[in-house]
Amino acid sequence: SxxxxxxxxxxxxxEGKTATLTCNYTNYSPAYLQWYRQxxxxxxxxxxxxxxxxxxxxxxRLKVTFDTTLKQSLFHITASQPADSATYLCAxxxxxxxxxxxxxxxxxxxxx
Amino acid sequence: xxxxxxxxxxEVTEMGQEVTLRCKPISGxxxxxxxxxxMMRGLxxxxxxxxNVPIDDSGMPEDRFSAxxxxxxxxxxxxxPSEPRDSAVYFCASSFEGGEAFFGQGTRLTVV
Numbered sequence: 001s002x003x004x005x006x007x008x009x010x011x012x013x014x015e016g017k018t019a020t021l022t023c024n025y026t027n028y029s030p031a032y033l034q035w036y037r038q039x040x041x042x043x044x045x046x047x048x049x050x051x052x053x054x055x056x057x058x059x060x061r062l063k064v065t066f067d068t069t070l071k072q073s074l075f076h077i078t079a080s081q082p083a084d085s086a087t088y089l090c091a092x093x094x095x096x097x098x099x100x101x102x103x104x105x106x107x108x109x110x111x112x
Numbered sequence: 113x114x115x116x117x118x119x120x121x122x123e124v125t126e127m128g129q130e131v132t133l134r135c136k137p138i139s140g141x142x143x144x145x146x147x148x149x150x151m152m153r154g155l156x157x158x159x160x161x162x163x164n165v166p167i168d169d170s171g172m173p174e175d176r177f178s179a180x181x182x183x184x185x186x187x188x189x190x191x192x193p194s195e196p197r198d199s200a201v202y203f204c205a206s207s208f209e210g211g212e213a214f215f216g217q218g219t220r221l222t223v224v
Contacts, residue, residue, distance in 0.1 A: 034212065043116075043203050043215030044155070089155065099168055100145070100213060104154035 002027050002094045004103035012109045013080055021075040021106045023090030029068045030092040035075050038087045038105065047088075048075075080110045116216035118204050124222045130192040133219045135204030136185055143210060146179055146189050147203040149218070155203070161187065194223045 003026040013019050023033065032051045036044035050057045050066045050073065057064045063076040077084050087105040094101045117136040125131050137144050145160040159169040164181045172179070176195070181187040191198055201220050205213040 041217075043205070043218050044213075045215070046212035049212065094157075099157060099160065101157065102147075102155035 002030065002092050002101050004090055004092055004101055006088075006090055006103035006106045008104055008106070010107040010109055012111065015081060015110055015112050017080055019077040019080045019084065019108055019110070021088050021090075021108065023073040023075065023103055025071050025073075025092050029071070032093065033064075033066060033073045034091040034100070035062075035064055035073075036089040036091060036102075038089055044089055044102075077108075080108075082110045082112050084108060085110050116204055116206055116214050118202075118216035118219050120219060121217060122220045122222075124224065125194055127195055127223055128193045129223075130190065131194045131198075131221060131223075133189040133202050133204075133221070135187045135189070135216060137187070137204070137206030138208075138214055139185065141206035141208045141214070142184075143207045143213075144181060144187050145205040145207075145213060146187070147205065147215075149201045149203060158189070191221075194221075196223045199223050 005024045032049055034049045035047045037047055038044040048057055048059055048064045050064045061078045065074045085108055087107045089105040090103045091100045119134045142163050146158040147155050148158055149155045158171045159179045160167055161181045177191055179189045199222050201218045203215050203218045205215040207213045
């Protein structure tokens with residue numbers, strides 16, 4: 001079955017810099033990947049979906065890429081702000097199209 | 113819509129007791145998911161429903177776990193008997209036609 005790998009170490013960056021988070025999948029190329037944000041004590045909140053045939057997707061300061069050769073998706077936050085501090089989760093459908101498998105998430109800390 | 117509503121928010125119970133978690137999905141959504149989140153294993157899909165019918169329960173850890181969806185606006189996850197290793201945050205999520213998943217606030221379960 002599909003396995004999603006994200007860097008478990010926290011990423012610390014300075015305000016204004018670009019944060020880049022990595023998501024690797026291990027088996028078949030999924031039809032799409034989703035990215036979620038999770039704040040402490042809350043459920044994940046959907047941010048972006050990128051399909052297999054899309055190289056890049058943007059939403060305001062967020063950018064997601066999908067590289068099927070590297071089996072990897074990169075999630076970028078430009079001009080990062082302390083309010084962007086949270087855990088970011090990558091998700092991929094498993095054998096069932098609707099069955100989302102999540103990575104363990106990467107915690108982002110943006111310092112003023 | 114108020115979003116996905118879960119109750120209770122916190123539950124502390126003694127080992128061996130029955131625990132029932134409740135979820136009200138977003139009106140009109142046809143998929144409902146139950147996830148469990150721990151530090152060690154991240155977000156794990158336990159079971160999901162489509163139009164109130166269980167589609168995949170392969171993530172349910174043991175026979176002690178059961179889930180029902182008697183109608184489109186209500187689902188329960190029951191653990192009987194509960195064990196300390198069941199301690200985790202349990203999330204319910206819903207989606208429309210397999211699109212982005214909307215998560216509830218979660219139920220933090222502690223079994224002592």
